[in-house]
Amino acid sequence: MREIVIGAAQMGAIQRDEPRAQVVDRMLALLEDAAGQGATLVVFPELSLTTFFPRWWMEDQAEVDSWFEREVPGEATRPLFDRARALHVAISFGYAELTPEGRHFNTQILTDREANVVGKYRKVHLPGHDEYDQERAFQHLEKRYFEPGDLGFPVWRSQGAIMGMCICNDRRWPEVYRVMGLQGVELVMLGYNTPSVNSQMKAEDETKRLYHSELVMTAGAYQNATWVVGVAKGGIEDGHPLMAGTIIVDPNGFVVARARTDGDEMVVHACDMDACDFGKKTIFDFARHRRVEHYKRITEQTGVILPE
Template structure:
């Protein structure tokens, strides 16, 4: 018997600097309801889903910055975010959602949680590991800043896979789906995917906010039109989702923010659901609020895991020390 799930990526259109959190939550609930009507039992929302991508701004007033963070230890129980989780529980739909986390000790993380509707609780938390950008604003006044290093610490929870409770589809002991979470820039780092792959991951859940045009952030000196820059960013986004899904024999669900925030900061959209052979199963067609769904058979992960990417048979860990021992590039002498 197949292990079939209906899953969804809930893409979110522009969220502006002054958009009230409660207004955004209403939009998220609307997307959740749409996914549920289409039969989805698992929905992935974007990175920093409740606010704009505030890391592009420099905040001189601490209270202004703090307003973008969730300070409660359990956001599934705090106002106004709890309304999203209450609706998920009512609909019987699990959700993965990204947010800015401020711990009781004052530490700041770019985080995501997995909420189980069946158990009415947060089952897993992930904190973004690969923090891009800079700590200080760029000297070029025309540049769009990307100050994630200023506002967030690197995640300290690692890449811990987990099972989604209550989603077993057969009675032969196959078990509940094995899931893992990534956030935005993490999807570009194959080490993160492989850590999950070595735990038998079957579905990667990834929220993101990716700029359509930001040459200072990318570090490119090549002249590039905004149109070409956007198409390149979308192509690179799909590339990493497809390649890493294939190389780890897993499905992936990528949900992004999209459109023009505050009239000048464009995000790419491109939300997609990818299969274990690297094929795109569903893809967003707009740069606004949109739900995409796909029916996935988790047994399709077995072909790759048991054959071409059978890690137990084919990995040669004795040759990989450089990957974990070395940080920067060391070129050969000759």
């Protein structure tokens, strides 16, 4: 048995004026909780260090850049790395990345149990828009503040398993899981900050949005015979509700653990990576069953082309 005890570190709302040091203190408390329950890997949400700032229209680039990290670990996050190293617990968390070249990404990293960064992913599927939209109930400006990720969907070997990452809206796209699945992924870690309401459709309430969130993660897990750990930020953030719904999904697509609140909460489960083997060797044995000659449209076409 290749067992990894994983902590899904759901976080409650982070207000706009909450300093990073205070947020990191909350993350440290969750880390301690997980370590006390035997976890050797803790996964935090998307944009773990700040409020979900893409909901705000900002024209001053200096103000925009203030939400980004120029280095990780940096001054604010070093205590998290130091404590993770002392506890011998690997961590994965999301943040806004400002590169030395001035590029802006929505990023997630993975460390080993000695707190060395061993993996980095940059969000590919950016939702929302890049100009102020008066028709929306609130703004969603990821396309304004971030570039699409440029690293693809890599995987890494860590703790005896093959691990990959994606972020928020990525979880809705089946290609994300399949590209990692074709690399033998056994654990997909993803964080998200998802509004409880649809800014363009009031009828889509939190119940429906939680259903869709769980649907895509369980489907991705089953169709690629992989564990999926989906970690939310929830609660009322700067007056805007975020849905929670943190779950851990097994390689058969079943939810084996879930958060019960919309605040800071640790969800821990012992995940056997060998549980991926049956699906990968039978119904989802890609080498035997895939027919790539019929899939060309997936990579050659973006928008819909209707039949004549």
